[in-house]
Amino acid sequence: MTKKKKKNKTFPDIHWLYEASVQNVDTDLDFGVRIYRKHWKRKPLTIREDFCGTAKLAARWAQRNKLHEAWGIDFHQPTLDWGVKYNVSDLTEKQRKRLHLIHGNVLEETTPKVDMAFALNFSFCVFKKRDVLRDYFKKVCKCLNKEGLFVLDIYGGTEAIMEKEDDVREIPGLTTPDGLEIPDFEYIWDQAYYNPINHDTTCHIHFNVPGYGRIEKAFTYKWRLWTLMELQEILKEAGFSTAEVYLHDFDDDGESDEIYRLRKTYENVQGWVAYVVGVK
Ligand SMILES: C[S@@+](CC[C@H](N)C(=O)[O-])C[C@H]1O[C@@H](n2cnc3c(N)ncnc32)[C@H](O)[C@@H]1O
Structure with a gap:
């Protein structure tokens, strides 16, 4: 239950505050494109944003290039509606035609095959059972082209x-x-x-x-706070040929430097956010 301590002004819509605080969709897309090109030596054209919420990432993808197409899936209609009102409205008519929002469960919905799939801001952690997470990863793997990549994130430390x-x-x-x-x-x-x-x-x-x-x-x-090792294992069990972990370093103030490098070892620091990539 959401509790607001009211002053006399109406509190700003929390979706604005959420997007400004935790989303940087260009950083996520740039990361995905960089790793995709590293593996497949070409630019990805199609993406799917699972747990898309306000579909900011999917909308941005459709906006970035006229060859881009994006699908977004979320089972919460009011959040999708908010995204249509504020994120999709920034798009031209042609860009909107290349964006497809699906109201449904990521465990059930299917989409045409795409080059990259994203499940960000730890959303897949709603799946607490290993079997369910594996089924979800299998579904994503099937929806990817042969040259496909799945980008997840997870926090730890x-x-x-x-x-x-x-x-x-x-x-x-x-x-x-x-x-x-x-x-x-x-x-x-x-x-x-x-x-x-x-x-x-x-x-x-x-x-x-x-x-x-x-x-x-x-x-x-x-x-369920999944570990990096569990995620890598389950991605491979679900059909991905390999799973990679990308982690940042820290700047002089102890903040993430936002530069994500492929890692096999990492210092056991207080806090980190990693990208985990399933390679088809
Ligand atoms: C943490 S938000 C993520 C929003 C945004 N994609 C981001 O990266 O910040 C999680 C979203 O997942 C959706 N969701 C949770 N379980 C789902 C499921 N099984 N299928 C589809 N959407 C789901 C919720 O409705 C919510 O909008």
Whole structure:
């Protein structure tokens, strides 16, 4: 249940705050293209965004090149509707024709074969059973062309399994297309629960927007925190020929340098976000 501490102004739509805080779709797409070209020596043209939510990544792909085509799947119609209103509306008529949004379950829906599939912001962690995750990965593998790539992300590190609420980031403000000016605001990542026996975790996102107040539990996730090794193993069990892990380094302030390199070993640091890539 979302609880808003109300001031007299209506709280900004949480999708704006979410997108500004946790999504950088050009970085994700650039990463996918770079790794695709490394493996297959050509540019990918078609993508599928699973758990697409507001379909920001799929819409951006359709916008980036007239040869691009994208599919997005999500089972929450109101979030898809929001994406159509705000992300798809940026597209020209021709670009929209190359974007296909599907209201459905990623475990059931099929799409034409694509070059790259994405499942980002840890969304696949809703699948807590190994068999279910393997079935999902199999489905993705089947939807890929022979020269295909599946890009996932996952977080970890020594602090990823601690119950804590002190991960606060200052996010630059923005003006929405409706003309609402959102000032710089705080994004708070709250790791509320972790069970070391089965790796079940519950995390919340809170936002603190000056002049508007704080919204508690704007988003809540109940996940299994999969390990990098489990993901690599399950991708291979599902039919991918290999699975790779790409991790960043840190800048002088201890923040991610956002440069993702293929790794076989990594220092056991407090926190990281990795891309895991299944190669068909
Ligand atoms: C964490 S959000 C991800 C949004 C966005 N793709 C991103 O990268 O930030 C998870 C989304 O997955 C959707 N979802 C969860 N389980 C799903 C399923 N089995 N099939 C389709 N969509 C699902 C939810 O409706 C929600 O929009």
